[in-house]
Amino acid sequence: MSDxxxxxxxxxxxxxxxxxxxxxxxxxxxxxKLQEAQAWQRERMTATHAELFAPPxxxxxxxxxxxxxxxxxxxxxxxxxxGRITRTAGKLEKFIxxxxxxxxxxxxxxxxxxxxxxxxxxxYLLAHNLPVNDDTMLAAYRAVNKPQARHQQIDALVATCYQxxxxxxxxxMQKSFALAKPVAYKYQFGALYDFIAKGFEAIRPIKSVGxxxxxxxxxxxxxxxxxxxxxxxxxxx
Numbered sequence: 001m002s003d004x005x006x007x008x009x010x011x012x013x014x015x016x017x018x019x020x021x022x023x024x025x026x027x028x029x030x031x032x033k034l035q036e037a038q039a040w041q042r043e044r045m046t047a048t049h050a051e052l053f054a055p056p057x058x059x060x061x062x063x064x065x066x067x068x069x070x071x072x073x074x075x076x077x078x079x080x081x082x083g084r085i086t087r088t089a090g091k092l093e094k095f096i097x098x099x100x101x102x103x104x105x106x107x108x109x110x111x112x113x114x115x116x117x118x119x120x121x122x123x124y125l126l127a128h129n130l131p132v133n134d135d136t137m138l139a140a141y142r143a144v145n146k147p148q149a150r151h152q153q154i155d156a157l158v159a160t161c162y163q164x165x166x167x168x169x170x171x172x173m174q175k176s177f178a179l180a181k182p183v184a185y186k187y188q189f190g191a192l193y194d195f196i197a198k199g200f201e202a203i204r205p206i207k208s209v210g211x212x213x214x215x216x217x218x219x220x221x222x223x224x225x226x227x228x229x230x231x232x233x234x235x236x237x
Contacts, residue, residue, distance in 0.1 A: 034122040036132040038070040057205040064202035081191040095183040104196035165209040
């Protein structure tokens, strides 16, 4: 296997191992609270960026961002499929372009990190017997107190979107990736292929990914700062 593929595969496996260690896999009550927290996250982000993602060409991109970060059960299914890659990694290299795989791996890593941060919020809510709403999520954010990790999460997401946009502009990569679909399904890597393809398809209509992500990141960073500096109504930006 190539060095780049080796590196991407190692990162993918590390992310999967990290995900499997999260406690909600063995605690149905915590899992339910996590799902509620993730649903709140999606609703909050949708409201915050409603104007940004209102144009028809940008709607799919907005859904992609929110689902990637807070995909819940969809990501759980993807993680189960990724678990099979350890036995057939060599086949994967033969049909998925390595740059496309690297982008997908980074997306998986970010989703795992986001879930890990939200597991901590869910644990706080559960420990204090709290429902999920704006006030309790604010209390959880402040109690868990990980602003730097949240800032890094947003910065990494922006970088991955830039990377996806860069690879998408390569005709050779587009063609190679498109041709890989039937083979990916043949070897039961359809969910991983679709995860990568969804990102490419969401980005394709966007004229300037840079401008869009700068706007998105600015608001998200502001909310994080508001939350941890004691600002009133911190989610309203």
